[in-house]
Amino acid sequence: MDEILPAVLDEAQEELLLDEDDFEGSTSSRIDSTSDELYEHYRVVADKGQQLLRVDKFLINVMHDTSRNRIQAAADAGCIHANGQAVKSNYRVKPGDVITLMLNRPRFDSTIKPEDIPLNIVYEDEALMVINKPSGLVVHPGCGNYNGTLVNAVAWHLRDNPDYDPNDPTVGLVHRIDKDTSGLLVVAKTPDAKTKLCAQFFHKTTRRRYQALVWGNLQEDEGRIEGNIARHPKDRMQMAVFPLDSGVGKPAVTHYRVLERFGYVTLVECILETGRTHQIRAHMKHLGHPLFADERYGGDQILWGTRSSSYSSFIRNAMALCPRQALHAKTLGFQHPTTGEEMDFESDLALDMQQLLDKWRVYLKGMQK
Structure with missing residues (x-):
């Protein structure tokens, strides 16, 4: 496989071509290039040693959470650009090409904001919280669920804790359960707690x-x-x-x-x-x-x-x-x-x-x- 070095990887999991791991997002395709103004949602720069390669094959190598069919659909809709111009799936990527995903809507602000949502807290101390999640509650913002999640609820509950930043990936959810699954999960309130709890899940x-x-x-x-x-x-x-x-x-x-x-x-x-x-x-x-x-x-x-x-x-x-x-x-x-x-x-x-x-x-x- 040719070495490809992405210059910028969009971490917001709300994009058209990036599915949430827990599949809690919208299932509908939202490709639409009819707007006069397009917004960049994803960018990758081909390495200097990149060999000529179809853009759909190129992107499937770096956008691991999508399919070639979805990339081809995006290209057909005019959403895949090379160096600022819309290209089809058979466009051959050259060294230094800037490949972008362009959509007719701005990127969603993925900042996690506190929301006053009731939580069933089973246990809490300075390091962690154990929560009994009801069914129907998404655990983390994603495509189609930008707010109203358990993470927003935790941010509200800990809003007066100066050491807890809901947008800091070193704290927060240690594991997930599906939207329509009920039951227990643990949230880390400190980086040390998250590191040690994650290690237990890993081992x-x-x-x-x-x-x-x-x-x-x-x-x-x-x-x-x-x-x-x-x-x-x-x-x-x-x-x-x-x-x-x-x-x-x-x-x-x-x-x-x-x-x-x-x-x-x-x-x-x-x-x-x-x-x-x-x-x-x-x-x-x-x-x-x-x-x-x-x-x-x-x-x-x-x-x-x-x-x-x-x-x-x-x-x-x-x-x-x-x-x-x-x-x-x-x-x-x-x-x-x-x-x-x-x-x-x-x-x-x-x-x-x-x-x-x-x-x-x-x-x-x-x-x-």
């Missing part, structure tokens, strides 16, 4: 247990799912599982244990060895048991059960009760970054998920009569 010494309602009646009471996780080659809003020796994606391991069976769905506990994007959702679909009501992974369809109208009505009502993937980050454990104390936290299931399980329990009793 897999944290303790995380999730509860999920999945489609189907699992054959085994417990098991281990292992497979690399990467973006789906045909649907970049999904993650997919690939063989360990495929060279595609990052290794991921999920352990599961059956907690309760409802005939057509099963409540499982999932323990993560790794923390990949959508790991539980992708692994359970790979196993043939997508999460109940998980629209992105096909769990919003009736995948198990009868074809009766009464059952269909029951499922519709169940999904209306919990209209999101039935997944909750129930426990979180780690070593305190300052004191060294082992700390473990547990949260009750979110109300919508608890009501969903109760509904299935009533249905199961009716089946057994």
Whole structure:
């Protein structure tokens, strides 16, 4: 691969060609070059030793979180420029070329501003906070979610703390959970706390247990799912599982244990060895048991059960009760970054998920009569 040195890399994850890792942003394409004024959103300068290379191939080498099809679409819309002029996908990049992404709207101000949003704080001290996040709350600003996030809420909560800057990457979120997943996560209030907590996640010494309602009646009471996780080659809003020796994606391991069976769905506990994007959702679909009501992974369809109208009505009502993937980050454990104390936290299931399980329990009793 030719060496390419980017002169400027746009760190704002709101761009057309850059998808959020947790896929919490808008899914709609916003390429539009009809405006008279264009704004630079991304810039890269070809190295002096750059060999002639199509601009779409050139950009796919530096814009790692996008696809060649999306780059080609941007070029077709006149949004890819070389040295100030719009070019098509077959333009050949030369040494010293300045390649830019131009859109008809200014760059979004990604500054994190405090917002008065309620937080369910499970624990807090001078070094960290443990928060029980409700479903529907995005954790970090991104494409389509520029405010109203958990990070904005934390900034408000700590607005009088002179040592906490919400725009300083050395503090803040240590890990993420999906927008429509409820449950526990930890926020670091100091650089030292974030460094030490991140190291624990990296070395897999944290303790995380999730509860999920999945489609189907699992054959085994417990098991281990292992497979690399990467973006789906045909649907970049999904993650997919690939063989360990495929060279595609990052290794991921999920352990599961059956907690309760409802005939057509099963409540499982999932323990993560790794923390990949959508790991539980992708692994359970790979196993043939997508999460109940998980629209992105096909769990919003009736995948198990009868074809009766009464059952269909029951499922519709169940999904209306919990209209999101039935997944909750129930426990979180780690070593305190300052004191060294082992700390473990547990949260009750979110109300919508608890009501969903109760509904299935009533249905199961009716089946057994």
